[in-house]
Amino acid sequence: MQNILGAIADDFTGATDLCSTWVKAGLRVIQVIGVPGPDFIPAEADAIVIALKSRTIAPDQAIAQSLAALEWLRGQGVRQVLFKYCSTFDSTPQGNIGPVTDALLDALGSDFTVVSPAFPGNGRTIYKGNLFVGDLPLAESSMKDHPLTPMRDSSLIRLMDAQSRGRTGLVPLQTLRRGPAAVTKAFEELRAQGFRYVVPDAVEDQDMMILGKALDGMALVTGGSAVAMGLPANLRESGELGAGMAPRLPRADGRPVVIAGSCSAATRAQIAHVVPLWPSLKIEIDRIAAGEDVVGQAMKWADDQSGPILIYGSSDPVEVAENQRRHGIQAAGEMMERTLSDIARGLFAQGFGKFLVAGGETSGAVISALGLGQLVIGPEVCPGVPWCGATLDGRDLALCLKSGNFGGADMFAAALEMFDV
Numbered sequence: 001m002q003n004i005l006g007a008i009a010d011d012f013t014g015a016t017d018l019c020s021t022w023v024k025a026g027l028r029v030i031q032v033i034g035v036p037g038p039d040f041i042p043a044e045a046d047a048i049v050i051a052l053k054s055r056t057i058a059p060d061q062a063i064a065q066s067l068a069a070l071e072w073l074r075g076q077g078v079r080q081v082l083f084k085y086c087s088t089f090d091s092t093p094q095g096n097i098g099p100v101t102d103a104l105l106d107a108l109g110s111d112f113t114v115v116s117p118a119f120p121g122n123g124r125t126i127y128k129g130n131l132f133v134g135d136l137p138l139a140e141s142s143m144k145d146h147p148l149t150p151m152r153d154s155s156l157i158r159l160m161d162a163q164s165r166g167r168t169g170l171v172p173l174q175t176l177r178r179g180p181a182a183v184t185k186a187f188e189e190l191r192a193q194g195f196r197y198v199v200p201d202a203v204e205d206q207d208m209m210i211l212g213k214a215l216d217g218m219a220l221v222t223g224g225s226a227v228a229m230g231l232p233a234n235l236r237e238s239g240e241l242g243a244g245m246a247p248r249l250p251r252a253d254g255r256p257v258v259i260a261g262s263c264s265a266a267t268r269a270q271i272a273h274v275v276p277l278w279p280s281l282k283i284e285i286d287r288i289a290a291g292e293d294v295v296g297q298a299m300k301w302a303d304d305q306s307g308p309i310l311i312y313g314s315s316d317p318v319e320v321a322e323n324q325r326r327h328g329i330q331a332a333g334e335m336m337e338r339t340l341s342d343i344a345r346g347l348f349a350q351g352f353g354k355f356l357v358a359g360g361e362t363s364g365a366v367i368s369a370l371g372l373g374q375l376v377i378g379p380e381v382c383p384g385v386p387w388c389g390a391t392l393d394g395r396d397l398a399l400c401l402k403s404g405n406f407g408g409a410d411m412f413a414a415a416l417e418m419f420d421v
């Protein structure tokens with residue numbers, strides 16, 4: 001069996017978001033955690049998404065990991081590769097979106113690709129090359145205060161140019177709306193003019209479907225999960241895709257816990273919603289830095305509670321800035337990720353079996369600490385956020401990896417209600 005679509009995602013929640021998009025399109029999809037070793041046997045699938053944690057690491061490491069992922073995917077026979085990054089283009093002036101895209105293009109012997117973080121279903125739209133989050137330009141949205149990748153420019157063209165080797169062109173909405181053939185022609189013209197990347201405007205799902213058709217045959221596609229929406233239709237037309245299967249809610253015994261490390265506005269609203277309803281524990285960076293046994297205390301606390309519980313590090317931008325000033329940006333993030341993931345591992349040992357984790361970096365840390373190899377994608381809680389199943393030490397567990405800014409205020413409870421919790 002050859003897997004026909006392959007993807008490299010720069011974080012774990014982004015990977016599940018993409019998997020969910022393809023599962024909804026009827027594909028059998030598996031999410032693989034990190035680049036698999038030689039003994040790894042992937043479950044049978046139409047698409048494989050490799051989840052890396054490469055969004056904020058040094059560019060040379062991100063390149064090395066992404067190239068290793070590409071090599072592995074090519075060994076599986078994938079016919080098109082997607083580099084999945086955040087729908088809010090989370091990156092720094094150094095990368096890693098530009099450097100990884102350049103390295104993947106080189107490795108594939110290609111010199112042109114699309115840059116499309118648009119995700120209309122979640123309010124990420126592109127107009128005249130500018131990225132909007134809901135009603136606000138990216139640089140005026142809450143992403144301007146992101147702890148690791150503050151986004152201070154809304155122009156995707158400037159953002160991509162600043163961190164890549166080539167030049168970025170635009171396909172305006174008017175051209176896109178003329179259909180796939182017009183888009184393909186615009187791509188060819190831009191490429192002939194020496195552009196290496198193209199940002200297509202897109203404001204509705206229908207635009208993503210037009211774009212998807214124009215991407216047929218492009219060796220490397222880059223963007224958010226919605227750029228993947230139209231790709232399965234190309235495979236159906238060429239007869240390469242069989243009948244789809246409805247996703248199933250994973251089996252999982254054990255208590256539920258929400259672990260939040262995302263400081264995004266949506267996650268903070270979700271936390272504010274459940275704090276009055278559920279036992280909730282805030283983890284303080286200062287106490288971690290002071291060497292207190294924060295993990296042991298959290299596990300004891302969790303043992304004393306019943307029903308769903310929330311453990312969170314998330315703070316508002318003022319407190320995050322204060323923590324970063326005291327401990328350093330990287331160190332503050334890492335301390336919190338390590339602590340939350342140690343707590344997750346401890347809770348699994350304590351019998352917890354349903355984990356909702358908020359935040360891409362945080363999810364990456366938790367999944368790595370649990371030592372999971374692959375996730376089977378189940379039904380969606382809200383756009384871009386599915387439940388996933390995994391097996392660990394002979395136990396079934398369910399995981400819901402939530403991108404920081406996804407989901408409405410009542411999303412935590414809605415996710416657990418799917419299990420009648």
Ligand SMILES: Nc1ncnc2c1ncn2[C@@H]1O[C@H](COP(=O)(O)OP(=O)(O)OP(=O)(O)O)[C@@H](O)[C@H]1O
Nearest residue numbers: 262264313315323333336337359360361362403404
């Ligand atoms: N109180 C805090 N002070 C400083 N940093 C924090 C605090 N709480 C969490 N963090 C760090 O902020 C970062 C949040 O990144 P994460 O990727 O988990 O969330 P996100 O960016 O909102 O989600 P996504 O990547 O899915 O959009 C993590 O490194 C986390 O450890």
Ligand SMILES: O=C(O)[C@@H](O)C(=O)CO
Nearest residue numbers: 014017086087224360403
């Ligand atoms: O594209 C998105 O917004 C998400 O899948 C994500 O990558 C958040 O980390």
